[in-house]
Amino acid sequence: MRDAFGEAMLELGKQNPKVLALTADLGPSVRLDGFAREFPDRFFNVGVAEANMIGLAAGMALEGFIPFCASFAVFLPGRCFDQIRVSLCQNKANVKLVGSHCGFTNPGDGASAQSVEDIALMRVLPEMTVICPADAIETKKAVLAMAHQNGPAYLRISRTETQVVTSKSDPFKIGEARVIKQGKKITLIACGTMVGIALQAAEKIDGEVINLSTIKPLDKATILKSIRKTGRVITIEEHSIYGGMGSAVTEMVSQQYPVPVKIMGIPDVFGESAREYQQLLDKYGLTVENIIKNYKLF
Amino acid sequence: MVPLTISDLQETAKVIRRNSIEAIYKAGSGHPGGSLSATDILVSLFFGGVLNLDKKDLKSEKRDRFILSCGHVCPSFYAVLARLGFFNEDLLGNLRDLGSSLQGHPSSVYADFIETSTGSLGQGLSVGAGMALGIKFKTPSSKCKIVVLSSDGEQNEGSHWEAVMQSAFHKLGNLCLIIDKNRMQVGGETKKVLDMDSLSAKYKSFDWEVYEADGHDFRSLLSVFSRFNEAKDKPKVVICKTVRGKGVSFMEDNLKYHSCTLSEEEYRKAMEELC
Structure with missing residues (x-):
């Protein structure tokens, strides 16, 4: 799924110059290295500072950009709930959050790296859209769809390879099961x-x-x-x-x-x-x- | 708008203080201490020709962006905006009322003249830095500046310092931070809660352009704020020495007036002093 995310970001980067990518020092882990190479001036590694990343992205979105912030789901949204609540959702800021390594998909590191709470955290916020794609194909479609929908959204993806259960020709629309x-x-x-x-x-x-x-x-x-x-x-x-x-x-x-x-x-x-x-x-x-x-x- | 003279600024500040106290009294709760300590800073910014704003075009690309990061002191900010005609002054009587655009903390959900919701400390500078970066990126020649007003209590927030580091790293010369250093926070004197007294040295070591001002002296404030427009490759911070509750003798340096309900007697005495 994270590979698909990286591919989709590259595609989006080419399609829309307003798309920016931010990460809190986990670029390669969330597969933003391709985007960083292709669009170095639109890629921001903000350092190991997730809370500030949310505010930065909110400010950029208020200036008309479409920032995608990606990190591990334990940190994003885990660490930044209040920043997401106030600076993103209350501003209806057009920021897309991507939480990778969800659930148990980082088995080795254990509890500190395993996000089992992130859907709950994001679902309760007004204005927030919450998407959890089934496979790599759907991840790519979801990323592209998020960029076209205005407002805050959260995409939950896994680290491990996932069984392919959808096909490229399947329609995908945010809000449709x-x-x-x-x-x-x-x-x-x-x-x-x-x-x-x-x-x-x-x-x-x-x-x-x-x-x-x-x-x-x-x-x-x-x-x-x-x-x-x-x-x-x-x-x-x-x-x-x-x-x-x-x-x-x-x-x-x-x-x-x-x-x-x-x-x-x-x-x-x-x-x-x-x-x-x-x-x-x-x-x-x-x-x-x-x-x-x-x-x-x- | 033509900048006001020093004596007009002083008169305006008195009106803002009166209107803030009246709004807090009518609301039944609020933060008079910080509202009063920040008044002269706000009056300098908005009436002294520092900020370039257009009340008829709130989202003008050319506007300066102002963020009240210490959102709880908004009564004086609202009073300033009302005085400038952003909305009818009568609306100040609706502070904290159900459905009011004048929420207890500034909220972009309810008011289109608010750049970003604040009130939860530690977020304003991050959003300001994001705006500063965004503006630099889309219009490198832009003369717009982003001004963020913070408090010394807010300096306790870790996320604020993440933004301090980030702003210097990206050489955000269009970002200006003002700290209302009234030396008090909810728990008492700042130096007894978490001593932030060496703020100037801290910001210098984080590679910011550091200025200091007397936060109740318009000449001092305007002299420093005039440097906001200087092209620099560093973010700028002004540390303003202020008195909490400034202008109302019994509120000055008195912890009780951080956040409170004003009695009729307190309200009346305060208004007499602010005549």
């Missing part, structure tokens, strides 16, 4: 790295899969249409079970068409080191087997 597999027995709503896993599980239980790549604003119509048919939902995300995509779905469903919902995600923990990414997914139950198990518990 897509049913990527039809089914009758249950609606599986997933975002980001978990969409691939949901698809595999759905094959075995006649599930319908919704790729909810925009978490805010929420595509209520697509979700409601599916649950009216299936009558039950499992949400799956690589994020805390509190405040994330599952919470967004549940808040809406419970008020508009109450059906049983199981929220699958990371329990109320900080994360931990592991040699392999898969070990963490296994430990916290973000697996095909666990989706099927939860389905059977309905």
